[in-house]
Amino acid sequence: MTGGTDHDVVVCGAGVAGLSAACALGRLGHRVLVLEKRPVPQPVAKGEVLQPGSLAVLREWGVADRLEAAGALRLEHLVARAADGTPRMLLDYGRLPTPQPWLLAHDYPTILATLAETLPPSVEVRRGALVEDLLRTGDRVTGVRVDGAELRVPLVVAADGTSSRLRRAAGLTAPRRDYPHRLAAFELDGPDGTVPADFSAYVTDGGLRLRYPLPGGRIRLYVQVAPDELRGLGPDGLRAWADRVLDGCPGLAPLAGAFRAGVDRRQVLPVSRALAPALAVPGLALVGESGHLVHPMAAQGMNSSIADAHTLATVLRQGGSLRPGVLDHALRRYDTARRHDLHHIGRTSHNAARMITDRSWIGDRALTGTGGNARIRHEVMHTMSGLGIRRLTPVDRLHQIGVLPDPRAARLPGWARAASGSGAAAR
Structure with a gap:
């Protein structure tokens, strides 16, 4: 090679x-x-919920329709709930100005398989191939060394995950800041009662409990845990732990039987955030978790990866060539555009996670304030949906925590009023 x-x-x-x-x-x-x-592919309990911004891209690629044909579920609401299930902040995706005003949920392996099925003929996939290092000419990346052989190409895209070997080889960093908790992921079969078909996060004294449906009547449940909380627990200990989780979150009562039955089948996932100070060097671009990480609370990780790919293709199409000078200009534009958006997305995800996981006074006030302020709630939803960044001002932050009354709290942003007026979903 x-x-x-x-x-x-x-x-x-x-x-x-x-x-x-x-x-x-x-x-x-x-x-x-x-x-x-x-x-x-390795099965993982993450990357299962697609935002409207990603669906617009995936529909263009022919992926979204295939996912729906494969049983993907439309979720119209993202809800933060009290422990008893009472909504505290409801994001109504039907108000979004997009032809796909919903979240779409399916298993990660199915999403991977559907992407693979829709790859253009000019794409070849080789599995079992270990990329060992980058090749360089001066300060430029000119290819990779794979399984002992050299492969030289104009552009290398590093999509090799959080511990990216290629990112390190390029001299780039992505300092990780670990959250003080982890998420235990469970796949539950056969809930005991009716469960709303939405993406719901429960605020409890024990931290985050997050659930959403998957095809086939299954439910994905995440439970916030301390790093060693489940270590060494035998069957009796796990059952007692499950009882404590359910006692602290009565809103999960319809899942009680399925949770107890499946408590020994779990993945415990570390939770971190990171953003590389650069997403490109000459001849190399970082996409996905090789360049950034966010808390999964706001369903942004996989969606940010799709946005990376779409933005990279956009700047390369505008450049029109992979000649070094043209490519380098395109990569600089990619780096600027994505780091700008990813900085804001990371902050939004972090703030959303803190509102639910920290149980601080200010987080609790921010959740209540956002839930009760239609204008701010819709701006946050627009950003989270991937349809475009809507920045909150310092004054908006004061409105969120109730320090300053908001005279516009009941007024929808202009885009939401227009969407309602056009019949997108007036609710």
């Missing part, structure tokens, strides 16, 4: 970020090679 005549781009990693980059760049006509070290 030598030379560079067979491919224009090498994408390292075949998760959602890598396959999205391959799909987007392949649609430009570039010859793309995806290299993935794992022989088969």
Whole structure:
């Protein structure tokens, strides 16, 4: 495997970020090679909820319709609830100005498989291929070393995850700030009662409990835990722990039987946030978790990866060439655009997570204030949906925590009034 005549781009990693980059760049006509070290995809309990901004991109690629045909579920509301299930902040996605005003939920392996099925003919995927290092000419990345051989291409895309070997090889950092908790993920079958088909986060004295439906009548449940909370617990200990979780969150009563039955089948996920100070160097772009991490509370991680791929393809299409000078200009534009958005998305996700997980006075006030302020609530929803950043001012922050009354609290933003007037979903 030598030379560079067979491919224009090498994408390292075949998760959602890598396959999205391959799909987007392949649609430009570039010859793309995806290299993935794992022989088969690994099932993980994350990356299952798509935001409207991502759905617009995936519909353009032919992915969204395939996901719906495969049973993906439309979720119209994102709700923060009290422990007893009472809504404290409800985001009504039907008010969004988009043809897809909903979240879409499906299993991560199905999302990966659907992306793989829709890859353009110019994309090749090789599994079981270990990318060992970057190749360089001066300060420029000119390819990769894979399984002991050299592969030279104009552009390398690093989509190799949180511990990205290629990011380190390029001299880039992404300092991780770990949250003081983890999330235990459970896949539950057969709830005991009716469960609303929405994305719901419960605020409890024990922290976050998050649930949403998956196809086939299943429920995904996340429970906030301390790093060692479940370590060493036997069957009796796990049952007692499950009882404490349910006692502290009566709103989960319809899931009680399924939760107790499935409590020993879990994944415990670390939770961190990070943003690399640069997402590109000459000849190399970072996409997905190789460049950034966010708390999963606001369902932004996978969606940010898709936005990375779409933005990268957009700037490359505008450049029109992979010649070094043109490519470098495009990569600088990609870096500027994405870091600008990712900084705001990361802050929004962090603030949303703190409102639920910290149980602080200010977080509780911010949740109540946002829930009761139609204008701010809709601005936050627009940002979280991936349809465009809506910045809150310092005065808005004071309105959120109730320090300063908001005379516009009952007024919807102009975009929401227009969406309601056009019949998007007046509710």
